[in-house]
Amino acid sequence: MTADRAAAPAVTAGRAPAGEDFGVYLVTDTELAERHGHGVLGVARAAVAAGVRIVQVRDKTASARDLLALTAAVAEAVGDRALVVVDxxxxxxxxxxxxxxxxxxxxxxxxxxxxxxxxxVLGPDAHVGLTANxxxxxxxxxxMPSGTVDLLGVGVVHPTSTKPDHPPALGVAGFARIAATTPVPCVGIGGVELADxxxxxxxxxxxxxxxxxxxxxxxPGAAAAAFVAAWDGAGR
Structure with missing residues (x-):
């Protein structure tokens, strides 16, 4: 995606525009979102309004039917402004x-x-991400043939309770070693804080x-805006 959100083309249900800047990528957690009174839809709406570019709908415990309903609701809420993907x-x-x-x-x-x-199965215009660490x-x-994967989720950067079975933390240095060895864009995940x-x-x-x-x-909107501002500021 382009770094300038105001100049970015409208988002469709397909792949991101060409480029290697995916910005801030929200991964939803139903329990956390509900515990704090916002719900997944509230968090997604606030985050996208603040400049988040990708929303990954993740709920490891939901049935296929419930996850489909949640995904459809998120897509209807923000799918015209951000890429919606399913974990x-x-x-x-x-x-x-x-x-x-x-x-x-x-x-x-x-x-x-x-x-x-x-x-x-999804075709050349869909988005396919892959965890790699x-x-x-x-x-x-x-x-893999070129174009099979659009991005790699690389982590965990730091230990995190949202993925209890995560592999050993890479740290920023470990992330850097992986990112340097692949032409596929890498997104850092796992315990990422503003300072990271x-x-x-x-x-x-x-x-x-x-x-x-x-x-x-x-x-959530203010938190997302802070991450977006930190990302944009780091790119200047």
Missing amino acids: DRLDVVLAARHAGHRVAGVHLGQSDVPAGVARA TTRHLVEVAA VGPLRDAGAAGIAVVSGICAAPD
Whole structure:
């Protein structure tokens, strides 16, 4: 995506415009959002209004039917202004797109369907993200046809309670080593705080993914705006 949001083309249900600046990427957490009284829709609306460019709908405990309903609601709320992607569930993405919702694509983990399968099923204009945090993962990505994956979610940067089974934390230096070895844009995720934004951008990040820093904030819009301002400021 372009760094200048005001000049950016309108978002559609497909891939982001060409470029390697994905900015601030919200990953939703239903429990955190509800615990603080905003709900996923409230958090997503506030975050996108503040300049967040991608919203990943993530709920590990929801049924396929409930996740589809949540995804459809998020897409209707913000899909005209941000890319809406679904965590893990290619079936939910396909169902949402079949129903005409503005869902850009999927973000896959290493245990989900292969990225090449998702690309083949969704087509060339969809968004396919992939979690990658080891040398083996990068070797596998390098072997894929160009364009299979749009971005890599690299982390965790710091330990985080939103992903209890996360691998060892990479830190900013570990993130930098991974970002330097792949041409695929890398987004830092996992315990990312405001103080990490500049160092991650300097380390080669094409964006930062935030969960609790926005979903658990008393004012999600203000929190998102602070991350957006930090990201934009780090790019100057």
